[in-house]
Amino acid sequence: MALAAFVGLNGLVLVYLERKVAGHVQRRPGPFEVGPHGIIQPLADALKLVGKQLFTPPRGDKLLFWLAPILSFTPIFVLFIPIEFGPGLYGIDMDLGLLLILAFAGFNVLALCLAGWGSNNKWGLLGAARAVSQSVAYEIPLLLSVLAISFMAGSLHLGEITAQQGSWPWQWNIVTQPVAFLIFLICGVAETNRAPFDLPEAESELTAGFHTEYSGMGFGLFFLAEYAEMIVISAVAAVLFLGGWKGPIVDGVWWFLIKIYALLLLMMWFRWTYPRVRFDQILNICWKWLIPLALVNLLVTALVMKLV
Structure with missing residues (x-):
């Protein structure tokens, strides 16, 4: 129940932030009518x-059509279980928590595939095909960047990785692994289908892509799942590279939340600043640049750890 409330509340907050960031980037105030400064607008959108x-x-497959949004949203709760939000504040203490997150995060790709297939819609099917090829490609450099951190920590335990970092920024893994952080951030944006990597749902090309035929809470579950995945990506990045819940002066859960929302705002800024790339460009970026760079970074990390 606590996780459901956290995901739902964050969904409302992020919808408001998204619209405000979009407004200010485009030199307009954003939602401003429903409540003070439009603060109740996300609630109105949810009720709608x-x-x-x-x-x-x-002509669609009813079973696959409605299984897709459920399959996209349900595994999200598993992803939050091993994340340590503060000292001793986690769902389950797991030695392989990072592996669990990486394994269950892949369910969303299957959900998008089923959504496009079950809709019996050409735009939906094209969007699903794009989602699968994009996700398969970007999972590789993402895993390689995570491996570099696990090599340094000697563990896949998120709490252990946090414990090995200090409270001050120069003691965080981002200082020793800036390339891995950059690769992880780019791949995280691509894995959540956020602009400029939102090819599976490109409005100018595919109407709405894989969720073209969805209305009401069918679309709403995909929407919530995307924001929840953004929170998971930001939380894992905070643990791996930014010291988790550790921070200057006094450690605590507030530092973890500050880091998560800073990364979320960065992802929103990307969306409303950079143009969408072409599909051939998105795969070239991954296969020709990110994967070789991630491999070199991993080999250098392994060599340094061996010599040290």
Whole structure:
């Protein structure tokens, strides 16, 4: 229940932040009418989604069509279980917590594939094909960047990785692994289908991509899952590279939340600043640049750890 409340509340907060960031980037105030400075606008949007009629394409596969949003949203709760938000504040203490997150994060790709396939819609199917090829490509450099940190820490335990970092910024892993952090951040944006890597749902090309046929809370579950995955990516990045819940003067959960929201704002800034890349460019960036760079970084890390 606590995780469900956390995901739902953060969904409302991030919708508001997204619209405000978009407004200020485009030199306009963003939502401003519903509540003070439009602060109740996300609640109005949520009520609108809940009240909309659920529609099933007459020629679509009903089972796959409705299994997709459920499969996209449900595994999200598993991803939060091993994350240590503060000293001793986690769901389950796991030695292989990082491996669990990486394994269950892949379910979203299957969900997007089922959504496009079950819709029996050409735009949905094209979006699903793009999602699968994009995710398969960007998972490789992401895993290689995570391996560099696990080599240094000698563990896949998120608490252990946090414990080996200090409270001050120069004691965090981002200082020794800036290349791995950059690769992880780029891959995290691509894995969550955020602009400029939002090819699976490119409005100018595919109407809405894999979720073209979804209405109401069918679309709402995909929407919530995307924001929840952004939180997970930011939380894992904070643990691996930014010292987790450690911070100057006094450690605590507030430092962890500050780091998460700083990375979320960075991802939102990317969306409303950079243009969408072409599909051939998105794969070239991964296969020709990120994977070789991640391999070199991992080999250098392994060599340094061996010599030290």
